[in-house]
Amino acid sequence: LPRIAVSLGDPSGIGPEITAAALALPKVRRALVPVVFGDERAWKRACRIAQVPDRLERRALASAATGPALVPVTTLREKDLQPGKPTAAGGRAQLAFFERALDAVLEGQADGLCTAPVSKEGIAKAGIPFTGHTEVLAERFGARVLMLLAGPKLRVAVHTTHVALSEVPRRISTKGIVEDLVLFDRGLKAGLGIAHPRLAVCGLNPHAGDGGLFGDEESRLIAPAIRRARAKGIDASGPWAADGVIGRAAAGAFDGVLAMFHDQGLVAFKLLHFDEGVNLTLGLPRPRTSPDHGVAYDLAGTGRANPASMTAALLLCARLASQVPQAARGVRLASRK
Amino acid sequence: LPRIAVSLGDPSGIGPEITAAALALPKVRRALVPVVFGDERAWKRACRIAQVPDRLERRALASAATGPALVPVTTLREKDLQPGKPTAAGGRAQLAFFERALDAVLEGQADGLCTAPVSKEGIAKAGIPFTGHTEVLAERFGARVLMLLAGPKLRVAVHTTHVALSEVPRRISTKGIVEDLVLFDRGLKAGLGIAHPRLAVCGLNPHAGDGGLFGDEESRLIAPAIRRARAKGIDASGPWAADGVIGRAAAGAFDGVLAMFHDQGLVAFKLLHFDEGVNLTLGLPRPRTSPDHGVAYDLAGTGRANPASMTAALLLCARLASQVPQAARGVRLASRK
Numbered sequence: 284l285p286r287i288a289v290s291l292g293d294p295s296g297i298g299p300e301i302t303a304a305a306l307a308l309p310k311v312r313r314a315l316v317p318v319v320f321g322d323e324r325a326w327k328r329a330c331r332i333a334q335v336p337d338r339l340e341r342r343a344l345a346s347a348a349t350g351p352a353l354v355p356v357t358t359l360r361e362k363d364l365q366p367g368k369p370t371a372a373g374g375r376a377q378l379a380f381f382e383r384a385l386d387a388v389l390e391g392q393a394d395g396l397c398t399a400p401v402s403k404e405g406i407a408k409a410g411i412p413f414t415g416h417t418e419v420l421a422e423r424f425g426a427r428v429l430m431l432l433a434g435p436k437l438r439v440a441v442h443t444t445h446v447a448l449s450e451v452p453r454r455i456s457t458k459g460i461v462e463d464l465v466l467f468d469r470g471l472k473a474g475l476g477i478a479h480p481r482l483a484v485c486g487l488n489p490h491a492g493d494g495g496l497f498g499d500e501e502s503r504l505i506a507p508a509i510r511r512a513r514a515k516g517i518d519a520s521g522p523w524a525a526d527g528v529i530g531r532a533a534a535g536a537f538d539g540v541l542a543m544f545h546d547q548g549l550v551a552f553k554l555l556h557f558d559e560g561v562n563l564t565l566g567l568p569r570p571r572t573s574p575d576h577g578v579a580y581d582l583a584g585t586g587r588a589n590p591a592s593m594t595a596a597l598l599l600c601a602r603l604a605s606q607v608p609q610a611a612r613g614v615r616l617a618s619r620k
Numbered sequence: 621l622p623r624i625a626v627s628l629g630d631p632s633g634i635g636p637e638i639t640a641a642a643l644a645l646p647k648v649r650r651a652l653v654p655v656v657f658g659d660e661r662a663w664k665r666a667c668r669i670a671q672v673p674d675r676l677e678r679r680a681l682a683s684a685a686t687g688p689a690l691v692p693v694t695t696l697r698e699k700d701l702q703p704g705k706p707t708a709a710g711g712r713a714q715l716a717f718f719e720r721a722l723d724a725v726l727e728g729q730a731d732g733l734c735t736a737p738v739s740k741e742g743i744a745k746a747g748i749p750f751t752g753h754t755e756v757l758a759e760r761f762g763a764r765v766l767m768l769l770a771g772p773k774l775r776v777a778v779h780t781t782h783v784a785l786s787e788v789p790r791r792i793s794t795k796g797i798v799e800d801l802v803l804f805d806r807g808l809k810a811g812l813g814i815a816h817p818r819l820a821v822c823g824l825n826p827h828a829g830d831g832g833l834f835g836d837e838e839s840r841l842i843a844p845a846i847r848r849a850r851a852k853g854i855d856a857s858g859p860w861a862a863d864g865v866i867g868r869a870a871a872g873a874f875d876g877v878l879a880m881f882h883d884q885g886l887v888a889f890k891l892l893h894f895d896e897g898v899n900l901t902l903g904l905p906r907p908r909t910s911p912d913h914g915v916a917y918d919l920a921g922t923g924r925a926n927p928a929s930m931t932a933a934l935l936l937c938a939r940l941a942s943q944v945p946q947a948a949r950g951v952r953l954a955s956r957k
Contacts, residue, residue, distance in 0.1 A: 404831035414833065447835030448825050448881075452786040488785050489882035490914075494741035496751065498784030526886040527914070530894055544785075545826035546884045549863040554888050557867055577827075577864070 284316050285394040285604035287597065288384040291321030291329075292399030293377045294359060295369040296578025297588035299329030302399050304590035305597055306351075307335035315601035316350060318393055320384040322357045322376060325364055332586050356383050366584030369402060374409030377401045381416065385423060388569050395570040395604035397597050402578045403445075415445045417564055420571060427459075428566035429466040431539075432549065432575055433475065433599070434556030437532060438539040439548040440467050440565070451544045455487055455500055460508035460541070461515075467539055468517045470565035474603050483528045483537040484509055484521030485547055491524045505543075558591045561599050570603035572596040621653050622731040622941035624934065625721040628658030628666075629736030630714045631696055632706040633915025634925035636666030639736050641927035642934055643688075644672035652938035653687060655730055657721040659694045659713060662701055669923050693720050703921030706739060711746030714738045718753065722760060725906050732907040732941035734934050739915045740782075752782045754901055757908060764796075765903035766803040768876075769886065769912055770812065770936070771893030774869060775876040776885040777804050777902070788881045792824055792837055797845035797878070798852075804876055805854045807902035811940050820865045820874040821846055821858030822884055828861045842880075895928045898936050907940035909933040 289306075292298020299321065306317050319326065319339055330337040339353035357376040364373070381401065387393040398416050406413040413419070421428040431440045442463055443454045464482060471480035484505060485491070488498035495502060505522040512519040521528070525542065529551045532540045542548025552560060553575065560575035574592035582588045626643075629635020636658065643654050656663065656676055667674040676690035694713040701710070718738065724730040735753050743750040750756070758765040768777045779800055780791045801819060808817035821842060822828070825835035832839060842859040849856040858865070862879065866888045869877045879885025889897060890912065897912035911929035919925045 403827070403833055407831060407833055445826050445830070445834055447789075447829070448785075448837075449789040449835065489782055489886075490740070492784070493782070494744060496740055496744055497782055498786065500785075525883045526890045529887050530891045533891060546862045547887060549826075550866050550884060550888045551891050553863045554867045554870060554891060 284314070285601050286392070287315045287317055287395045287397055287600050287604065288387045288393035289317050289319045289597070290380040290384040290396075290398045291319060291325060291377075292380070293369065293402045293405055293578045294322060294325040294364050294373045295367060295405070295583060296400055296402060296580060297583045298399030298401070298578060299325050300332045300583070300586065301574070301588050301590040301593040303329040303335050304333040305594040307333070307338070308594060311594060311597050314598055315604075317352070318387060319353045320356050320380045320387070321353060322359045323353065323355045324359055324361070326353055328364055332584060333590075334586065354383065356380050367580035369405040369408065371409040374402070374405040374407075375411065378406050378409075378411055378413060381419070385420070389423065395572075395600040397600045398571070398573040399593065400574060400576060400578045405578070416571075416573060417444055420564055420567060424567050426566050427462050427466070428564050429463050429470070431467070431470060431563045431565050432552045432556075432560050433563055434552065434560040437529070437552055437555050438471065438475070439529075439542055439552045440539060441542045441545055441548045443544045445545065448544070452487065452500065455504050455543060457504050457508040457511070460484070460505060461511045463541055464508070464512040464517050464519050465515065466565045467541060470563070471539055473606070474563065474565070474570070477538050479518060480538040481536075482517065482519040482539045482541060483523050483532055484519055484541045485525040485528060485543055486522035487543045489524075491522045558589045559595055560592055561596045563599065570600050572600040572603075621651065622938050623729070624652045624654055624732045624734050624937050624941065625724040625730035626654050626656045626934070627717040627721040627733075627735045628656060628662060628714075629717070630706065630739045630742055630915045631659060631662040631701050631710045632703060632742070632920060633737055633739060633917060634920045635736030635738070635915060636662050637669040637920070637923065638911070638925050638927040638930040640666040640672050641670040642931040644670070644675070645931060648931060648934050651935055652941075654689070655724060656690045657693050657717045657724070658690060659696045660690065660692045661696055661698070663690055665701055669921060670927075671923065691720065693717050704917035706742040706745065708746040711739070711742040711744075712748065715743050715748060715750060718756070722757070726760065732909070732937040734937045735908070735910040736930065737911060737913060737915045742915070753908075753910060754781055757901055757904060761904050763903050764799050764803070765901050766800050766807070768804070768807060768900045768902050769889045769893075769897050770900055771889065771897040774866070774889055774892050775808065775812070776866070776879055776889045777876060778879045778882055778885045780881045782882065785881070789824065789837065792841050792880060794841050794845040794848070797821070797842060798848045800878055801845070801849040801854050801856050802852065803902045804878060807900070808876055810943065811900065811902070811907070814875050816855060817875040818873075819854065819856040819876045819878060820860050820869055821856055821878045822862040822865060822880055823859035824880045826861075828859045895926045896932055897929055898933045900936065907937050909937040909940075
């Protein structure tokens with residue numbers, strides 16, 4: 284079975300409890316060996332909230348993991364575990380869980396990475412700059428990555444991720460869109476088993492600029508990228524008006540949509556697939572997945588948080604990790620710490 | 621019955637045929653007296669495509685309309701009516717239909733306005749600058765207006781409409797958001813019969829900026845507007861992350877969502893309500909509605925275009941027109957031509 288490093292996420296959010304709930308499911312236990320990077324007190328508390336037995340063995344080092352394991356990264360106090368009440372220590376902890384889990388993958392001690400939700404704001408309160416898991420992974424693996432949200436009806440990737448809207452226009456690039464389309468095409472083929480992915484590319488502006496009436500990025504930057512991708516044999520089309528094409532994709536006309544910015548793609552995705560979507564990072568040598576929702580402070584501690592997206596994220600990670608060629612497993616990847 | 625001025629839309633698109641189909645429905649004929657501003661050849665052709673009888677009487681002047689009427693605005697040739705093949709004459713015509721219909725409302729000859737889809741690109745090809753019905757209405761009525769998309773599950777208004785994405789950040793204003801919330805609150809109360817509208821306001825940036833990590837418009841411009849609106853007794857909240865709040869609104873947590881820009885609100889709306897949504901302009905002394913879709917050149921002439929959104933637009937316009945106080949009817953409105 285593939286060994287999946289799991290980071291426990293924000294200890295004041297729903298991450299620990301949905302992780303506990305998901306890892307207790309027989310279908311998950313049959314699919315992977317979890318190595319959870321977290322905090323012992325947070326983990327036990329999460330098992331109580333989720334009303335599941337604590338089946339993980341504590342191990343000091345991830346390298347010693349031969350079965351389901353909990354690797355304690357921090358020693359948090361009760362006050363750092365209050366639902367919906369993030370502390371600076373909790374902010375530091377959630378980032379430490381992620382970094383230790385990532386180290387385990389980079390060092391070949393795990394075959395894939397699944398991350399429970401963190402709070403960017405919580406981490407920032409601890410004084411640490413952090414824009415997102417995806418951005419850190421790109422930097423640490425030294426790779427261009429693409430954030431893909433995958434659900435039963437819709438698969439959406441975003442060309443720009445966690446940047447201010449005012450920054451978006453200057454971050455659109457022809458070269459970057461071509462690279463995204465290459466990753467998208469390859470990811471859908473290899474990861475999701477779609478033989479001939481049909482990719483739709485959104486315009487940047489409303490109605491894709493309506494023929495240049497508002498904004499010219501479509502003809503200047505996006506259309507040339509689509510032509511170049513097509514020359515590489517990728518079945519990409521567009522630039523399409525986002526408010527028309529995403530519905531068509533959800534109805535089956537396309538296998539994937541490349542949105543130009545976060546809200547253009549993610550609002551629709553979360554509307555369709557709130558409890559079942561998975562966030563998948565394309566472009567890394569090892570799979571990385573996460574649920575498509577956040578820390579949900581309002582639900583934390585209530586036991587009502589739905590573990591479906593975390594479950595789907597764990598299962599997809601395990602499936603992708605099983606597909607990594609045997610020759611590449613156990614190879615120590617270059618860490619760029 | 622209220623008299624509704626109807627503009628026939630792009631003669632190469634689906635506008636004429638969905639108008640013909642919708643106006644033939646008994647529930648529509650029972651609700652309003654249509655005065656269609658269009659072209660005789662285009663209208664007859666549309667009735668044939670929609671397979672409905674031509675029941676409108678031709679009248680030279682809208683002022684003479686005492687029953688269902690067609691007011692011929694242009695004399696188009698066959699070549700200007702080819703489905704999916706817009707001509708310059710067709711571009712000019714669709715704008716002329718709209719302007720004559722608008723005149724009829726401004727001059728008190730009609731109680732409301734319902735506009736079939738136009739092609740902004742088609743109008744631009746005729747050499748006429750045009751950004752949208754909503755923008756022209758604001759200018760002609762001399763009023764601040766708000767574009768509202770209303771469907772069974774979701775009601776979304778947009779603070780900025782048809783502008784390049786790079787223009788959006790500088791168009792966000794505290795004063796404008798307050799005015800939008802006043803119009804939104806009033807429109808939902810008076811027009812849609814919601815006694816105490818709960819309005820959610822989206823942030824501009826991904827995750828509403830995640831506490832200032834990417835973009836500061838939320839704290840600098842949007843939050844102050846929400847406070848001012850609340851001081852006026854409006855139940856507004858936010859700024860919320862768009863990718864979370866729109867799903868919550870669709871599930872019933874809010875009566876309306878104010879999005880900051882076009883694709884933030886409209887992608888989700890069209891995904892949920894493609895064939896049943898209505899576009900309603902708030903802030904005018906007379907109601908104006910339209911379907912929430914475009915000219916659909918690929919469907920034009922096939923008879924397969926769904927008239928449901930046009931039907932809903934006509935019925936909502938009639939209902940709103942019936943609510944305009946009797947005292948205000950027939951009053952000649954100031955035309956700002």
